[in-house]
Amino acid sequence: MVTEEELANMSPEQMQELQKQNCIFCHIISGKVASKKIYEDDKVLAILDINPANPGHILLLTKEHYQVMPQIPDDEISHIFMVAKAISHACLKALNAQGTNIFIANGALAGQKAPHFMLHIIPRMDVDGIKIFDLPEKDISDNISEQIRAGLSNKINELFGIKTEEPIVLDRKTEKVGKKDENQKKTNEPDEEPNKEVVTKEKKSNKEENSDINLDEISKFMIENEPKK
Amino acid sequence: MSQKNNCEFCQIIDKKAEAKRVFEDEKALAILSPHPCCAGHILLMPKEHFSIIEQVPDYLIAHLSKIVNKISIAVFEILQAKGTNVLIQNGVAAGQKTNHFMIHIIPRKENDGFNFQWQPKQLNEEQMSTIELNLKEVTKGIGEFEKEENKPVKLDSEIEKINKEDNYLIKQLNRIP
Numbered sequence: 016m017v018t019e020e021e022l023a024n025m026s027p028e029q030m031q032e033l034q035k036q037n038c039i040f041c042h043i044i045s046g047k048v049a050s051k052k053i054y055e056d057d058k059v060l061a062i063l064d065i066n067p068a069n070p071g072h073i074l075l076l077t078k079e080h081y082q083v084m085p086q087i088p089d090d091e092i093s094h095i096f097m098v099a100k101a102i103s104h105a106c107l108k109a110l111n112a113q114g115t116n117i118f119i120a121n122g123a124l125a126g127q128k129a130p131h132f133m134l135h136i137i138p139r140m141d142v143d144g145i146k147i148f149d150l151p152e153k154d155i156s157d158n159i160s161e162q163i164r165a166g167l168s169n170k171i172n173e174l175f176g177i178k179t180e181e182p183i184v185l186d187r188k189t190e191k192v193g194k195k196d197e198n199q200k201k202t203n204e205p206d207e208e209p210n211k212e213v214v215t216k217e218k219k220s221n222k223e224e225n226s227d228i229n230l231d232e233i234s235k236f237m238i239e240n241e242p243k244k
Numbered sequence: 245m246s247q248k249n250n251c252e253f254c255q256i257i258d259k260k261a262e263a264k265r266v267f268e269d270e271k272a273l274a275i276l277s278p279h280p281c282c283a284g285h286i287l288l289m290p291k292e293h294f295s296i297i298e299q300v301p302d303y304l305i306a307h308l309s310k311i312v313n314k315i316s317i318a319v320f321e322i323l324q325a326k327g328t329n330v331l332i333q334n335g336v337a338a339g340q341k342t343n344h345f346m347i348h349i350i351p352r353k354e355n356d357g358f359n360f361q362w363q364p365k366q367l368n369e370e371q372m373s374t375i376e377l378n379l380k381e382v383t384k385g386i387g388e389f390e391k392e393e394n395k396p397v398k399l400d401s402e403i404e405k406i407n408k409e410d411n412y413l414i415k416q417l418n419r420i421p
Binding site: 054056063071073087093094095106108109116119121122126141150166169170175 | 267274280281283297298307308311312317320321323327329332334336337338340348352361362363367376379381386387
């Protein structure tokens with residue numbers, strides 16, 4: 016066992032190594048734990064879920080230990096989805112399924128149970144009694160929708176490196192940049208002009224932006240004795 | 245194509261109908277769902293009309309997946325979501341309600357009322373092994389993915405073949421008004 020003190024002094028690399036050692040899916044990938052393998056290549060492994068929502072429920076795992084989707088590089092995520100399409104087709108063909116659900120849970124709150132990224136492929140039948148993937152409908156006011164649209168549209172374009180003329184509508188955005196300054200010593204812009212700050216921030220490269228997400232916050236199931244900050 | 249004319253989402257793509265557009269490029273469009281299950285429910289779809297994922301060429305799936313990832317990142321940051329769900333409903337049996345293939349991205353917050361937890365079904369060892377063998381037989385062929393260069397030739401032939409094969413799924417979807 017690792018002591019709390021040792022944990023606190025660990026580098027991110029060591030931390031990741033420790034997570035891997037404790038990850039059941041990494042053990043399945045390395046073959047230390049037995050599983051029913053459906054498909055395997057250099058990047059992914061597909062196995063049968065031992066607690067299936069339906070017969071033929073498949074877990075598609077990345078061989079690399081990623082906790083959540085934002086950590087996965089583009090080429091790997093495209094590969095995962097292409098394999099998922101092929102496996103979904105296999106379910107229709109081999110199991111005579113009448114449909115499939117492809118499902119990803121990102122973060123403990125979204126229903127993710129293990130700190131290893133996976134994609135679920137669930138074969139469906141007309142009368143299988145699964146209701147959870149039928150999405151309800153809600154009334155969302157146009158005003159809220161428009162705010163969300165503006166905020167998201169800006170951010171996504173920014174992530175793709177596309178410059179937009181649109182002004183930033185969400186107040187939250189400015190708030191957030193200000194908050195970040197407290198934690199990140201590297202930002203030197205003055206605090207008095209939050210609006211200007213947002214603009215300069217937008218000009219930064221995507222890569223920097225990506226790393227801003229606090230992934231540990233998203234997936235709160237690191238290792239049990241995670242060092243407290 | 246009459247199917248395309250009747251499709252709510254093709255109308256949006258052709259700008260004949262209104263929608264809250266979140267992201268757009270030459271192949272894909274992301275909008276806020278016109279029938280949202282929560283605030284920030286996003287639909288990402290290819291601009292070309294496909295009914296089910298099997299019809300969508302691999303390179304387009306790859307392209308869409310990259311956008312899904314970016315949208316998911318944006319949702320975490322902008323909407324302060326604590327998690328995201330990505331869902332594809334493929335076929336009426338899987339809950340698909342539209343005749344246009346799309347990927348749902350659902351921002352999650354505490355106590356938002358969603359429950360994507362399933363009741364595990366109990367299968368015995370023999371049933372599991374049968375499924376394993378049946379699936380393995382088909383997944384043997386996975387590995388070659390369509391590249392974009394082959395588009396004109398491959399696309400047409402693929403659609404034709406699949407239409408025949410998955411006739412049931414498409415027929416069911418076509419019944420949606």
